[in-house]
Amino acid sequence: MKKNFFIAFEGIDGSGKSTQVKLLKEKLEAAGQKVYVTCEPTDSPPGKMIRDMFNHRIDSDHRTIAALFVADRLNHILNKKDGILKMLSEGYTVITDRYYFSSYAYQSPHIDQDWVIKANSLSAGLLRPDLNIYIDISPEISIERLNKGRTSIELYETLDNLRAVRDKYIKIIDLLKDEEKVFIANGNQSPENTSKEIWDNVASMLQENSEK
Numbered sequence: 001m002k003k004n005f006f007i008a009f010e011g012i013d014g015s016g017k018s019t020q021v022k023l024l025k026e027k028l029e030a031a032g033q034k035v036y037v038t039c040e041p042t043d044s045p046p047g048k049m050i051r052d053m054f055n056h057r058i059d060s061d062h063r064t065i066a067a068l069f070v071a072d073r074l075n076h077i078l079n080k081k082d083g084i085l086k087m088l089s090e091g092y093t094v095i096t097d098r099y100y101f102s103s104y105a106y107q108s109p110h111i112d113q114d115w116v117i118k119a120n121s122l123s124a125g126l127l128r129p130d131l132n133i134y135i136d137i138s139p140e141i142s143i144e145r146l147n148k149g150r151t152s153i154e155l156y157e158t159l160d161n162l163r164a165v166r167d168k169y170i171k172i173i174d175l176l177k178d179e180e181k182v183f184i185a186n187g188n189q190s191p192e193n194t195s196k197e198i199w200d201n202v203a204s205m206l207q208e209n210s211e212k
């Protein structure tokens with residue numbers, strides 16, 4: 001019987017990932033799970049370099065960004081201090097705010113999609129999420145939410161780009177449907193309603209595993 005899980009949240013900027021990660025963590029803890037929350041880009045050196053590029057502090061290029069995400073993700077999985085594999089081995093259910101579907105969706109409008117998928121195959125080989133939760137939201141609504149909450153806009157946070165990223169998410173989720181378990185949640189509703197949809201799905205995964 002599998003006791004702890006690896007769950008990845010996905011969606012365009014402003015789709016409500018951070019909000020839903022927090023709500024799911026509370027529900028999992030109430031169900032008796034130990035939960036560790038993490039995110040990408042991470043705080044490691046490649047992650048910091050990515051953030052500096054997004055904030056226009058250092059010069060950037062889509063190819064460099066794509067490669068840095070590959071390195072950041074491998075370190076996220078493998079680092080001995082608080083890497084995802086380590087936390088899973090200690091019995092935590094790990095929730096990450098973004099994982100390799102983010103690279104497929106954000107990097108492949110700019111560089112070759114097959115390269116992005118191949119470059120992430122080491123990560124997929126090491127650790128596939130038990131569940132990817134993709135929060136689907138209209139780019140118009142997400143940009144409205146972002147504009148309300150923030151003063152600066154990052155590299156990828158324009159309406160045209162979010163539309164391109166959403167299209168990629170939908171296409172790649174379909175492309176990988178035989179390899180990846182993906183639940184698509186409706187993000188165009190109240191946080192409570194989205195959270196309920198997500199919880200119904202996660203609770204049934206917990207239930208199925210407790211019966212094995």
Ligand code: ADP
Pocket residue numbers: 011012013014015016017018019020145146149187188189190191192194
């Ligand atoms: P992400 O992590 O995907 O960028 P956040 O959870 O940070 O998204 O949400 C972006 C903004 O929208 C925040 O200001 C948050 O409070 C707000 N928000 C999140 N979910 C909803 C929702 N369902 N309805 C309205 N506003 C929301």
Ligand code: TYD
Pocket residue numbers: 012013014017018039040041069097098099100102103104106107154156157
């Ligand atoms: P983040 O700071 O998590 O923003 P948000 O909370 O709005 O999701 O993510 C920063 C940006 O990184 C976001 O625009 C998506 C982008 N990103 C990629 O382009 N590729 C990736 O592989 C990942 C993990 C993130």
